[in-house]
Amino acid sequence: MSSKWRKVKLALGFNSCAHIPSPLDDSSSPLNSTAARFSGAALPSVVFPASDTSSYRPSTPTPSSSGLRLPKSGSKSPKGTCAICLNSMKPGQGHAIFTAECSHSFHFKCITSNVNHGNRICPVCRANWKEVPFQSPAFNMCHGMPQNNAVIPQDDDLTGIIRRLPSPQVDASRQVSSLYHVSEPAIFDDDESLDQQASVTHSKNEPDHHIINTMEIRTYPEVSAVPKSASHDAFAVLIHLKAPHSERKHDICGNNTDSPSPPPLVENSRASVDLVTVLDVSGSMGGTKLALLKRAMGFVIQNLGPSDRLSVIAFSSTARRIFPLRLMTDIGRQQALQAVNSLTSNGGTNIAEGLRKGAKVFAERRWKNPVSSIILLSDGQDTYTISSRPNVGTDYQSLVPNSIHHNNGTGLHIPVHAFGFGTDHDATSMHSISEISGGTFSFIEAEDVIQDAFAQCIGGLLSVVMQELQIEVVCVHPHLQLSSVKAGNYRTSLTTNSRMGSINIGDLYADEERDFLVTINVPVDSSSDEMSLLTVRGLYRDPMTKEMVALEETSEVKIQRPDVGSELVGSIEVDRQRNRLQAAEAMAEARVAAERGDLSTAVSILDRCQKALSETVSAQAGDRLCVALSAELKEMQERMATQQVYEQSGRAYVLSGMSSHAWQRATARGDSTDSTSVMQSYQTPSMVDMVMRSQTMVFGAPQGRRVLQPTKSFPERQRR
Known part of the structure; x- marks a missing residue:
């Protein structure tokens, strides 16, 4: 083994290591000396398939003194599941298993493909890795990865190489610390200063103003x-x-522009954002839900710019600010990822308290970015403020702090973009929260669409003009x-x-x-x-x-x-908009009937509207918006087939549609797989780009995963 390793190092010509797990009966493996060279940093390990597993076991990494210290619970993927492909990951199935320095494990094939696409962070906890795996040193990659013609010896016992990455430069005055375990301050005036950044993200070589033409x-x-x-x-x-x-440009990083995976977007000039995420971590969010939420939050964090600021509120029976309003610089991202990874699930659901803490962050901040918004996600019902089953007549004003009411002339005007997660959330209250604050309501029926839904939302927030x-x-x-x-x-x-x-x-x-x-x-x-x-x-x-x-x-x-x-x-344009307004009114009327338990009347209302639309001038002319509206109304009828179906998904689907049409802004709806409907109506190019970016990330689109279709706004609008 040591002879083979020396051959690899000579062939590569750079200081890297392949870590082979120690035999069960060998506590003095020569590889221990290799590990010691990295000053106590945890080394990744590769466990080989079937024939090799009898002699090897994955090492248990020890967190590096300079890396992220991750909690033992609440941060890992479901046991025996690869967080990239979401498929089974057990020894003896013919797949090598890679265990990273942060303790998370993946199929070796999955993680090397992820690395080859430019990712150097853990897909689960988003920790920055000091060593990354790859299958061939001849790959071409951004960020200074090797480019040479070295040949790896063909050897069944050595299937992967681990590349040592340079340590990131971290300001010693802002080291990652036990920030998230200190007591919460009484006043949230500890937001990070915007300094001289002028709250604008831009390139030095580009014009100061990002607006290309007027409205x-x-x-x-x-x-x-x-x-x-x-x-x-x-x-x-x-x-x-x-x-x-x-004006936007792509950081192609040397990639071929014909590549099927679009390069990451780089903003050359835009308004910066203060974003507060209010996240449900009640007991029902455990397991896969929490893992997917962490992954989605990791995507949000990685796509915020250094002039954007983020704060994280976690709520269950009570609420706690686990991360202050801080700039998303490299160290800020690292700290935010650590905070998100520390989340564990337990307790009840107190949405009102979570929103109160979120509003408090905005009310007491010392500095202010031009754009402010709250992202709220919950999979349950507020059992502390709303005691009975929600209905149309329930007053939800108490859920939303007065300071962020949309119609409050003296308020902060902070829209809450609410995301109902799964089939058990309280769609009525979430929709009401978004409506009262001036935000949108999205229904995430398929759990694995959460990252795409967040991507669509921030794609808009990061493009306010x-x-x-x-x-x-x-x-x-x-x-x-x-x-x-x-x-x-x-x-x-x-x-x-x-x-x-x-x-x-x-x-x-x-x-x-x-x-x-x-x-x-x-x-x-x-x-x-x-x-x-x-x-x-x-x-x-x-x-x-x-x-x-x-x-x-x-x-x-x-x-x-x-x-x-x-x-x-x-005018066909006028007729088209009349149809849209008529459909929105029918949705609202049908929803009232459905809440009374009169589903037959609700279905009849939607059916009559669908037939009326088919007789309009624009529909007879083949207008695609009319076709899409008709499909949307039909989908709502199907989700009102029985009371059980309506309770599980119909209510949320209708409310998210009403929210989208009322604000003329994109929302996620259902499992978001039907591109022929108006689920993705009102999407902007920035939203589409961000959704595509989410979907083309290797760890974000495992085989068979349902995705949010990146369609444009109503097709007819593109001809104007």
Whole structure:
């Protein structure tokens, strides 16, 4: 063995080691001296298949004095399961088993493939490894990995090489410590200073501003002409907004651009984020659920930039801040990963207390990044604040701290993006929490979709280009008045004379779109051949300069007033949005009936809406949005087949659909495998990129795993 090892070292030409587990009866293996060379650092081990397992056993690593000290419980994958492929991992099955220095084990083939894709961290606990496995030294990899033509001897006893990585440079004043075991401070004013970073993530060689163009405003009248002698009640005008896109570039790291795996995204300029994750660690979150949550949180942590800050709140019967609001620099990520890995499951579910702690982080922070948000995940029901089974009439205001109420004029305006995990969560309360705070509600039915769902959410949060956006609609013709403004959950207002209306939209992600329908009563008017109806203007806050900016583009809506009427051609854009609003209203009405236990009426409501949509102009023209809406309504009917089915998944599915349509923002829904529905409607390119990044990570997409389909927004919008 020692002779073979010397051959390998000579062939490689660099100081690396292959660790072969010691025989059961040999306590003085020569490899012990090799281990000693690494100053007490825990060495990985490789356990070989079937024929070799009788003589070897995996070594038990000792945590390095400079590495992460991981807890004995709550941090490992389910026993005997590879955290990458989620398949059985037992000796004697013909697969080599690799045990890393952090004590987590994987199929050797799985982990080497993971490493070859550029990952140098544990897929389970996200600890940075000092030694990484690989099968051939000839691979080409980023981050300074070897590139040579060395030949590994063909030997059944030596299937893997472990490459020693240089130790990361860590600021001695900010060493990883027992930060998470100290008492929680009374006031959360220990957030990390933003220093001189100006709360913006950017490249020195790029422009300071990330907005490439201004917001696009388009208007579509219901018809282009109304005869002079005719009036038109409830005349509809569609206002379409599209946010500017942000300039993004790929860090290709020497990779071929034709590679099926997209390279990681690098932001050259964007608004930084303060993110607080409020995570359910009650007893029901044990086992696979907690492991998947840790993996999803690891993905979030790794994709936050050095100017972004993260805090972690864990709640069960009570809540505790396990990680303060800290910058996601290299050391910040390491500490955050350690905190997440320390999570264990036990106790009940106190969502209200978790949110109170999350709001407290924002209320008492000393510094402030431009974008702020809470991610809430729970798989159960709040047994401390809500005592009875939720229903439509229940008041959920007590679950959400007043400071983050969406309609509270003096509040912090912190949206809570709520994720209902599994089939036992309280969808009604989670949906209400998101609605009260101005966030979205996602239903994660398939547990292994959680990382993709989080990826979609942060893909949006990391691309905010506009804040406090407000649109004003002003009547131009002196005899016109606004009769309605249909804007979903967005706050609207009309002046007393109904001559002007406003829509408070808030934050918009890059390339995000919004559609609003306003109606007016067009009177008889023979004074002109053309009538100006409305003008649309807007104002927003630039998230980086923090200055209020008036939209450069305004839009005026005009229609023709001919003497003689002719056959009018309706706007398919207006018809399409009417269909969407009609479907959303049907969902809400059906949900009320279902909560009364009247599932037959609920199904009938959805069925009638589905048939009505099929008879519209846009549906008969083959509009794909109508097809998608019809599929969505059909899916909801199927999830209302019985009371049991509705309780398990129907309620959450309907509520997540209502949330998505009400805010016109992407949510995860169900198992998210049907790309023909509107489950991924409203997705932005940034969201799609982040979801694809999640799915193409080797440890994130084991064979047979259900994934969140990375589809674009409604296809019709792409033609505008």
